[in-house]
Amino acid sequence: MAMERRSIRIEGIVQGVGFRPFVYQLARRCGLTGWVRNDSRGVLIEAQGEKESLARFLDGLRDEHPPLAAISRFEVSALPPIAENGFSILASDATQEKTAQIAPDTHVCADCLRELFDPADRRYLYPFINCTNCGPRYTIVTAIPYDRPNTTMVDFPLCPDCLEEYRDPTSRRFHAQPNACPVCGPRLALVDRDGQAIAGDPLAEAVARLKRGGILAVKGLGGYHLAADADNGAAVAELRRRKARDEKPFALMIRDLAAARELAEFDETERRLLAGPERPIVLLRARPDHGLSPLIAPRNRYLGLMLPYTPLHHLLLRDFPALVMTSANLSDEPIAFEDGEARSRLGGIADAFLVHNRAIHTRADDSIARVMAGRPLMLRRSRGYVPRAVFLPVAQASVLAVGAELKNTVCLTQGDRAYLSQHIGDLKNLEVHESFVRTIKHLKKLFEVDPQIVAHDLHPDYDSSRYAETLPGVRRIAVQHHHAHLASCMAEQGLTGEVLGLIFDGIGYGADGHIWGGEFLAGGYGGYRRLGHFHYVPMPGGDAATREPARMALSYLHQAFGAELPPLPVVKAIPAGERTILLKMIERGINAPLTSSCGRLFDAVAALVGLRDKVSYEGQAALELEMAIEPDEGEYPFDLEDGEGGLIFDPAPLVRALVGEILAGVAVGRVSARFHNSLALMMAAVARRLREATGLNRVVLSGGVFQNLYLVERGTRLLQAEGFEVFTHSLVPPNDGGLALGQAVVAGFRVGEGS
Amino acid sequence: MNNDIILLGYGSGGTLSHRLLDELIIPTLSGVAEREQNDSAILAHGGGRLAFTTDGYVVDPIFFSGGNIGDLAINGTVNDLAMVGAKPLAVAVAFILEEGLALAEFRKILEAMRAAADLAGVRIVTGDTKVVPRGKGDKIFITTSGIGVFAHALEISGGGAQVGDKILINGPVGDHGLAVLAGREGLELETDIRSDSAPLNHLVGALLDEFGDAVHVLRDPTRGGVATTLKEIARQSQVGIRLDETALPINPAVAGACALLGLDPLYVANEGKLLALVAPEAADALLEQMRRHPQGQGAALIGEVTAGPPGQVQLHTSIGGRRAIEMLAGEQLPRIC
Numbered sequence A: 001m002a003m004e005r006r007s008i009r010i011e012g013i014v015q016g017v018g019f020r021p022f023v024y025q026l027a028r029r030c031g032l033t034g035w036v037r038n039d040s041r042g043v044l045i046e047a048q049g050e051k052e053s054l055a056r057f058l059d060g061l062r063d064e065h066p067p068l069a070a071i072s073r074f075e076v077s078a079l080p081p082i083a084e085n086g087f088s089i090l091a092s093d094a095t096q097e098k099t100a101q102i103a104p105d106t107h108v109c110a111d112c113l114r115e116l117f118d119p120a121d122r123r124y125l126y127p128f129i130n131c132t133n134c135g136p137r138y139t140i141v142t143a144i145p146y147d148r149p150n151t152t153m154v155d156f157p158l159c160p161d162c163l164e165e166y167r168d169p170t171s172r173r174f175h176a177q178p179n180a181c182p183v184c185g186p187r188l189a190l191v192d193r194d195g196q197a198i199a200g201d202p203l204a205e206a207v208a209r210l211k212r213g214g215i216l217a218v219k220g221l222g223g224y225h226l227a228a229d230a231d232n233g234a235a236v237a238e239l240r241r242r243k244a245r246d247e248k249p250f251a252l253m254i255r256d257l258a259a260a261r262e263l264a265e266f267d268e269t270e271r272r273l274l275a276g277p278e279r280p281i282v283l284l285r286a287r288p289d290h291g292l293s294p295l296i297a298p299r300n301r302y303l304g305l306m307l308p309y310t311p312l313h314h315l316l317l318r319d320f321p322a323l324v325m326t327s328a329n330l331s332d333e334p335i336a337f338e339d340g341e342a343r344s345r346l347g348g349i350a351d352a353f354l355v356h357n358r359a360i361h362t363r364a365d366d367s368i369a370r371v372m373a374g375r376p377l378m379l380r381r382s383r384g385y386v387p388r389a390v391f392l393p394v395a396q397a398s399v400l401a402v403g404a405e406l407k408n409t410v411c412l413t414q415g416d417r418a419y420l421s422q423h424i425g426d427l428k429n430l431e432v433h434e435s436f437v438r439t440i441k442h443l444k445k446l447f448e449v450d451p452q453i454v455a456h457d458l459h460p461d462y463d464s465s466r467y468a469e470t471l472p473g474v475r476r477i478a479v480q481h482h483h484a485h486l487a488s489c490m491a492e493q494g495l496t497g498e499v500l501g502l503i504f505d506g507i508g509y510g511a512d513g514h515i516w517g518g519e520f521l522a523g524g525y526g527g528y529r530r531l532g533h534f535h536y537v538p539m540p541g542g543d544a545a546t547r548e549p550a551r552m553a554l555s556y557l558h559q560a561f562g563a564e565l566p567p568l569p570v571v572k573a574i575p576a577g578e579r580t581i582l583l584k585m586i587e588r589g590i591n592a593p594l595t596s597s598c599g600r601l602f603d604a605v606a607a608l609v610g611l612r613d614k615v616s617y618e619g620q621a622a623l624e625l626e627m628a629i630e631p632d633e634g635e636y637p638f639d640l641e642d643g644e645g646g647l648i649f650d651p652a653p654l655v656r657a658l659v660g661e662i663l664a665g666v667a668v669g670r671v672s673a674r675f676h677n678s679l680a681l682m683m684a685a686v687a688r689r690l691r692e693a694t695g696l697n698r699v700v701l702s703g704g705v706f707q708n709l710y711l712v713e714r715g716t717r718l719l720q721a722e723g724f725e726v727f728t729h730s731l732v733p734p735n736d737g738g739l740a741l742g743q744a745v746v747a748g749f750r751v752g753e754g755s
Numbered sequence B: 001m002n003n004d005i006i007l008l009g010y011g012s013g014g015t016l017s018h019r020l021l022d023e024l025i026i027p028t029l030s031g032v033a034e035r036e037q038n039d040s041a042i043l044a045h046g047g048g049r050l051a052f053t054t055d056g057y058v059v060d061p062i063f064f065s066g067g068n069i070g071d072l073a074i075n076g077t078v079n080d081l082a083m084v085g086a087k088p089l090a091v092a093v094a095f096i097l098e099e100g101l102a103l104a105e106f107r108k109i110l111e112a113m114r115a116a117a118d119l120a121g122v123r124i125v126t127g128d129t130k131v132v133p134r135g136k137g138d139k140i141f142i143t144t145s146g147i148g149v150f151a152h153a154l155e156i157s158g159g160g161a162q163v164g165d166k167i168l169i170n171g172p173v174g175d176h177g178l179a180v181l182a183g184r185e186g187l188e189l190e191t192d193i194r195s196d197s198a199p200l201n202h203l204v205g206a207l208l209d210e211f212g213d214a215v216h217v218l219r220d221p222t223r224g225g226v227a228t229t230l231k232e233i234a235r236q237s238q239v240g241i242r243l244d245e246t247a248l249p250i251n252p253a254v255a256g257a258c259a260l261l262g263l264d265p266l267y268v269a270n271e272g273k274l275l276a277l278v279a280p281e282a283a284d285a286l287l288e289q290m291r292r293h294p295q296g297q298g299a300a301l302i303g304e305v306t307a308g309p310p311g312q313v314q315l316h317t318s319i320g321g322r323r324a325i326e327m328l329a330g331e332q333l334p335r336i337c
C-alpha cells in the first residue's frame, strides 16, 4: 500500500480544549504516524499513512473533536511521505502570528463532576477541579499563547501528580492549563469583613451561615455573587434591605433541573439553554406556586434561573435547592472581582466572604438569556460566551468599536470575526470606565490586533465617544445609534444588501440633534435612510424623564389632550405646583429635548396605567408593563401619516383611547395587551408602507424594546402574514449591549468602500 | 467644527466653546495656539504687572430676581480681575441698545451698575453707546472691560494647582443660573431663587492679604458651572481633582428646582462664587476667614487635588460611587437609555 502524507492546519478554538490529545489518540487509532503541535494560529498536524486511514482521520477531526473546540478554518495539503516512527505531540511554536482563539469559561464537565463526588478520587470535593474540557478560561487569561504562565494559575506550581497528567497525552488533563488539585492548587477560605479567616472548614461554615439566614459574598469565575438561601424569606428580605436602592430581580442558582421544575416552567429549548455549557441565567416563566419570597423578583412573572457552573457552586448547592446568587455590586457599579475591593464595597451587605486565591484577571458578569420565538435570545452576552467570535458575512479591515454609554460592550474585528466583549456597564461610573479601558487593551493583546479604525456613537457626551476622541492617530468613524442597532442584527444574522429596519429603542442621539428611538429605517452597512419615526414629544427634564416615567406620561397626555389633562392617578400624584412647571417645560421646551423614543412611550403607558411613576433600573417600567399583560385581542387606533420627517407614527389617538379605558376601569393587564397589540399592528402597517416605497421585503427588528417577548412574537407573526422575511437577534443582544458589533461593521464597510 | 455656521452650543462654555476658541478665534487673532486660560490677561508694564479683561453680557431676561444685566456686567469683570489676584482699578463699558428699550429700564440698569461699582470700589471711566434698529438686538447688550493692578507678586492662575491642595468654594451653587432661567421662562418656583451676583474682589483681597502664596488657584465658576471650571483647572494644571458630592453646598430650593427641571447643579452658572485651590495646611484657616466675610458665609471645603490621571475630575457620589465629571459639548443632553 502506498503511503501518503498530509499537512492539516486547524484554526478556531482549538487550544486548551483537549485538542492535541484527541488528535494523538485519533491518529493512533487510525494507525498513522506524524505529529501535532500548537502554534499561534491554532493547531498544525502532519499525518502519514494509507489513503483510507487518512480519510478516516480527517473525518474524525471534523466530527469527533472535543466539546469545547470550535473549528473556524480547516486546510489540508499533500506532502511527500518521509521515513518516520509513531505519532507524537511536539512542543508549541509561538513564533508565528497569534490568532489562536481563547475559549470562554465553561461549566465543569461530567467527567470532572463524577470525580468531584467520588470519595476515591484524589480531587474528591476539590472546588477547583477542571480539565481540558471545562473550567475557567477567558477570566484567567492574562496573555497569549494560552499557557499556564499566561494565566492567573501562574501562582500555583504543579505538584508531581498534576504534572504527570499535564504531560500525559492520554490524560484528560494533558496541557490543561488551570489543572490543579488539593495539594498544589487554589484553596477556599471564609473570611470576615476585615479579611480575617473564620475558623472551621470554609465550605461547611459557609453553608452553616447560609442556613442560618446569613448573606455571603461568594467569589466565582468572573466576579463575586451575593448569596442567600432562596427558601429563607427573612434572608431574602434582609438582602433586599441591604441592597436598598436596587429593585432588580435576583437571579437564582438552582441545584438541578428537577429543582428548577419546582420553580418555573420550561420547554425543551429553554432546558437546553439552561443546561448548556455556557450556563447563562435564563428567564423562565415562574410557577404560580413556587412558594419563594416575592422579593426575589418583584412584579415579575419570570424568574432568572441558572444551574451551578463551577465545582464550588455544585458543592454549595448540595445543601440548598436554590440560592439567591445576585451580582455583587452597588447600583451602577461593576461587579466586584478583586478581593480587597470586594470586601470594602460589599462590607455593608455581606456577613462573610467565601473566597479563593485564584485571581480573576477579567471581570465577567453572568450572561442573561431568554427563549424567544423558539430560539435563544441573549439579553446580556457575557460569561460563557465571551470571547467566542461572531462571524461576519464579509471580512473587513480591523476595527475597534467602543459601544454605547450604558450596558457598554466593545467590539474588535479581525477578518471575518468580531469579538464582542463581556458586559462592561454604565461608563459614567469610573470603575466601569477603567474596566472599559482595560478590556480594550486586553482584547487587543489577546487577539494581537491594533485597529487603526475606531467606531463610536454620534452622541457627543457619551464617555465612549470621548474616549475615541483621545486615541491618537486613528481614523474615527461616528455611527448613528440606530443605524448601529440595524447593522448589529444584520451582522449576526449574516445579512448583506439593504433591508428595512424597525428600530424600537430607549434613546440614541439622532442625526438631526433630537433624541431618536422609534425609527423606521431602510439601509445596510453602508448607510441608512430615515423613512419615518415616532412622533416627536418633549422629554421634560431630559434624563429625569427616563428616571420618572410620570413625566413622559404627562408629555404624551399633553400631546393627546392639550392643557386639559384627564383625572388619572398619575396626574393627580404630581403636586399642582410641579405639574404647572412640568407642563411649562413641555410647552416651551425648557430642558425638554424632543424624542421619538419607543421606550419612552412604554414608560409613559406604564405610568398611565398606574404601574410605575419612577424607575430604579433601566427598562423597569417597560418590563413591568410586559409582565402585566393578560390575554386580550383588542387594539387602539393610531395615526400613520406622511409628514415632514417621512412616515410618522402618532400615538395620540392610542393615548386617548387607552386613557378612556383606564378611566372606565378596564384591567391593567388588558390595557397592556391592547397597547402591545396596537404596536404590533403598527409595525406591520409601517413595513407595508416602507415596502411600497422601497421594494424591500426583509425586515430587521432591533433596539432595546425588542427584548419584549410579546411584541417580538406578535409583531413577527403579523409581518410574516404580510409576506415579510423577519430577522431578529439571537446571539447578540438587541439592546445597547449589541451596539458595538453594529458600529464595527458599519465602520468596516465604510472603510472598505474607500469613502 | 464640521458645521459651517455658528451654533448656539458654541456659546455654552462647554467643549464646543473651547473648540471655537482654540480652532478659530485664537489662531486667527493672535497666531498663538496655546491660550492662557485665565480670567484676565496679565501684562508686564513699567516693571510691574497689569491685569486686563473683557466680557460681553447678553442675558435674557435683563431683569431677574437678585439683579439685572447692569450689576452682572460690573461684577463679572470685577471678578475676572480678582480671579488672577488683581485689585480692580477701572472699568470701561459699551452698550448696544435696541430701538424701543424703555428709558426707565435703561436708567435702572445704569443705577445698578453704579451701585455695583461703588460696592466693588471701582470706577467706570469710559464707555460707548450704540443703538441698533428694532429686531437687530435684544433690548440691551453690554460689554465691560476692566483693568487691575497687583498689590503683591503672587502668581495665581488655573495652572497653579498642586497635588494635595484643598478646594474651597465661598457658598452654595446654582442660584444665578436658576434665577435667570425662572425669570426668563416665568417659572413659579416654590421658593424665590435669587441670583448670587456679587463682587468678589474684597473677599479675594482679604484672603490674599492674610494667606498670600497659600492660594494657588482662583476661578469663578460662571458659565458651565463648577463642573466645567474644575475640569478646566485639572487640565490646565495637569492634575487630578476629587470632588465630594455631599460636601457641595447647595440651597434646598435650588436642589429642588434642579431636580424638577432635570438640571445638574454642577453645570449651572454662578455669578458670585469662587473656587479657591489652596495649600492644605492653610485650608482650615482660609475656610474660617472666608466664612467671616459677607461673600463667604456659606463657604465649604468640597474636594482636593490628587495625583490621579491628569485632567480627570472625579465626583465621589453620595452613594459611595465615583463618577467622571466631563465638560459637556453644549446643553445637557439625555444619555440614559
Ligand SMILES: [Fe+3]
Pocket (backbone or CB within 6 Å): A481, A485, A505, A506, A507, A508, A703, A704, A735, A736, B337
Ligand atoms: Fe439603543
Ligand SMILES: [Mg+2]
Pocket (backbone or CB within 6 Å): B039, B054, B055, B076, B080
Ligand atoms: Mg469672563
Ligand SMILES: [Zn+2]
Pocket (backbone or CB within 6 Å): A108, A109, A110, A111, A112, A113, A130, A131, A132, A133, A134, A135
Ligand atoms: Zn472537566
Ligand SMILES: [Zn+2]
Pocket (backbone or CB within 6 Å): A158, A159, A160, A161, A162, A163, A180, A181, A182, A183, A184, A185
Ligand atoms: Zn496537584
